[in-house]
Amino acid sequence: MGTTVDGATDSARILLVDDQPDLAEVTALHLEDRRDAFDVRFVTDGPTALEFLDRTAVDCVVSDYEMPGMDGLELLRAVNDREPSLPFILYTGRGSEEIASEAISAGVTDYLQKRTTSDQYDVLANRVENAVARRRSERAREESEGRYRTLVDASPHAILVHYGEDIVYVNDTMVRLFGFATQSQAHGTEAMSYVHPDDRDAVRERMRQVLYDRGESDWIAWRLLRDDGEIREVESRGTPVVYDGQTAVQVVVRDLTDQRRRERQLGALNDVLGDLSGAGSRTAVGETAVDAAVTLLSDPLVGVFEDVEGELLELATGGTDGDAFPIDSRGLPEDSVEMATYRTGTPRVVDGYAGREDRLTPGVATAFLFPLADHGLLWVGSTGSRGFAPTDRDLLEILGRSVVAALDRLDD
Template identity: 80%
Template sequence: METPVDDGADRTIRVLLVDDQPDLAEVTGLHLENRRDSFEVVLAPDGPTALDRLEATAVDCVVSDYEMPGMDGLELLRAVTEREPSLPFILYTGKGSEEIASEAISAGVTDYLQKRTTSEQYDVLANRIENAVARRRSERAREESEGRYRTLVDASPHAILVHYGETIVYVNDTMVRMFGFEAQSQAHGTAAMSYVHPDDRDAVRERMRLVLDDREESDWIAWRLLRDDGEIREVESRGTPVVYDGQRAVQVVVRDLTDQRRRERQLGALNGALDDLAAADARTAVGETAVDAVVTLLEAPTVGVFEAVEGALLELAVAGADGVGFPPDARGLPDDSVEMAAYRAGTPRLVDSYAAREDRLVDGVASVFLFPLDDDGLLWVGSREGFASADRDALEILGRAVVAAFDRLDD
């Protein structure tokens, strides 16, 4: 049986007093109730009866004699612990020895006290009971609070971790995904600094120290996170001092800024490219500017600007990622290729699974984005990873700027 969690409304402390001497048990019970208005003492003459009482009554503490017929105090302690491990148990015996005390401690007794027939002894026993129950209630309240905390944090859309010093003791599911793990257990017990880029560790460590020492919430700090798969993510975090499992700790909320930072860089690069295209004085300069812009906008792209000349698409400017590139002797695109089909259709086209096509121009490219430049040619961009919608939007803006630059030169 599990005793209901105390909600603070009922402060009664129910004591199960187990003693095979009824008169002595009754006197002890009266002394305890006289010393604490909150005490309510239930008597049991032996171990089996005490176990029945536990099944029928919510009890906050067991106080038991040691030497009793049928089941002694240590046997009762083991039986109670098996049923309810956290229930305080005080061995209160008139026949004590170091051997009994040692065995009781090994069995998990909360406290050990020898009987005395003095008023002071009842004061001591009342204090021991009150303190033991207070500790248990405090622990259960903490566990309940942390249970609610975990429920809230687990459901949070924000990535959250908790660490003692530099050791991670908790992560929520969003943080698990940010780390690139499959389960929370993969992060538990690991060093927080192992996920921080080496160049950022001193700044992050200093911020962690300030939160732990000053017990104040930190400002947001930007740093680079190292995922389990080696990918680097740009993040920012804020630390808050908390108490977790009874210890001082730091709760960290982490926000992934990688896509936001990338879009900011793309916008900067795109604005620069638009200015350069507006100033380009030759078609070759337009092509080279467009290629350079794509290399800045995307990660490791393969890119080409092909110019329409008498119905054919000829290479004007190209750049390849490491190990990937257009054949040096193939300036023109095949007439029956997917590229020529997109050019003739005049609409942008995303070609997934490009590496599986027999008519592919290059190897090592997973997806290709084709943007017809009106009658002037084609912008060809290949990626090993594929294209996000923001990437395609940026490429379309760039493509329209290239068309405008060609039109300006043709006027």
């Protein structure tokens, strides 16, 4: 009964359920006559309808109410248990507010009473067509958002989506930037709570422009407040999107913290190189090197030791708090890792420094040792758990070579 439209992408299979076969056949013919895309199949009872649905894909169910064994509402509940999104239209000859109310409570898509007029089939065809269109539109939106989320989740950029100021989505990169463990920790929070107070007016104005002007914004720089209180330097760009059917803003965030820190470090290093070239004594060279290392890194403890007749004696020491760490006036121990590194002439990073018996001072997690040719040793200690990043080591090696050049100049 009924035929599909060959090759038509908008064909729709309708399952008609009515315990009166003659009436069901007439209804199917009228529906197919009014919509070429309709392929209407009919069965005469609820259990058979469920068996049909188990083996055949259907776009809409149209069911009578009064049927033996299983009425239309019972069938509706059974269909909803199987496929909640499948449109279900109750098309019944028995009309009452009680049935209509119960059908709505049970999740019916539409409710239509059978009538004797010929235009009832036009109304039914419209109701079916609209129900199928809504379902397909919803499925298309879900598929589109599924593809969107797949692409965004895999993006190396940090991305979030917000309605107004409420965050509704973040990808894994954004989760890490926020300092969270899971995406759910950010959902429902206010976007502005992660913006430094001094930057909020500028960021809020940019958000307003995207929402109301419906255009992509330029990149804007601001400071992000992580969950752990750390401040990251970022820039972001907003784009208007539709998310879960609502107007929203997608924000791509780029973390510039390391890049900006590197720029500041290179600027400071350039200034230091000029200071070293003008240093008039070995002590001045040592103190300049200590100040430079403190400026270049976060919370380091720094020492420059000079070779005096084979012993490494303190030339200059210091740290971010301005206090020098205690060093035996007799010089570094002969069996220390510092002396061993000086003899090899090869720079070294010493992890787990705090646990060494030959450590110079407690509280230093990682030490960077740079032999200064035959002049001595540059010692830099990191109190943090992160140790020295590759860029930090590069800067310290440049500093070490510059100290060697300054000391060579003083010896000439």
